[in-house]
Amino acid sequence: MFSKACEYGIKAAIFIAVNSSENNRVSPKEISEEIDSPQAFTAKILQALVRNHVIKSVRGAHGGFEIAKDKIATTKLSEIVYAIDGDGIYKGCGLGLHTCNENHPCPVHDKFKVVREELREMLENTSLEQLALDIKAGVSFLKI
Amino acid sequence: MFSKACEYGIKAAIFIAVNSSENNRVSPKEISEEIDSPQAFTAKILQALVRNHVIKSVRGAHGGFEIAKDKIATTKLSEIVYAIDGDGIYKGCGLGLHTCNENHPCPVHDKFKVVREELREMLENTSLEQLALDIKAGVSFLKI
């Protein structure tokens, strides 16, 4: 469904949100250990999230990754997915036609569109805050 | 969402269904032209569909690929997706945890599960016959 990069990006963002809510910056090393992902690859994904203004990085001693507290509640999963995987999952044809077009639909267009919209709404309505709270409460998990 | 192989496999199966309903066997060459896919790669995917008993192949002169007429109505998209991409899309964790487990859920489990079930139901309730009829009627398309 999502690329590995996107899976890592989502989990990393949640972990950063958990920590930023406690005024704690985190490093790629900590992140990759907590979400069980390859460190250098994860660092690349974090760069992409920084470039797309999803998270913030602070270089140098005492640096690390963080999310502004007021952004935790407003940042939606869709922004992370969009920053890493692009909008193909929202807009692309399920059978790979060049464009998904009502006037030139693929065989599954009507049915696929419904599922795709459901996914889009889910991603657009789910905030980092919601997900981070569950991690804090110990009712959801980032690895294994 | 689906792999290229799976996209080609679905489109190929629909095209074969359209032709088998008119007692017409088709070759990888015809198929790949009609669905705009690489011929040799498409041939491999057709082999997989034959091995999984989704379609039937007839070797030798006057051979080609076909689907038994009575299978066109009973064959669901889910069988094709399963034969090519496996069950990851139905059962796998959206964030890549080793297993999707109610008792050890990832942060998006509850929300993701809903979308995944919707997709599964769509695939399990959509038959090749429905899709082939739209192609025949010229209201849906296999390429461009």
Added chain:
DNA sequence: TATAAATAGGATAAATTTATCCTAAATAAA
């Protein structure tokens, strides 16, 4: 039986995604 037509399948290559390594640049603090 010989030939032509057609799928099966092995070997290989290209492209993309995933992953690693090393150095540069920035920053805080001694």
Added chain:
DNA sequence: TTTATTTAGGATAAATTTATCCTATTTATA
């Protein structure tokens, strides 16, 4: 200002997916 720490980013490699090529096998028919 020097040093230690930390992210940025280029280069490269490994793994996977996608794609191609060639030969083997099967089958209908002349």
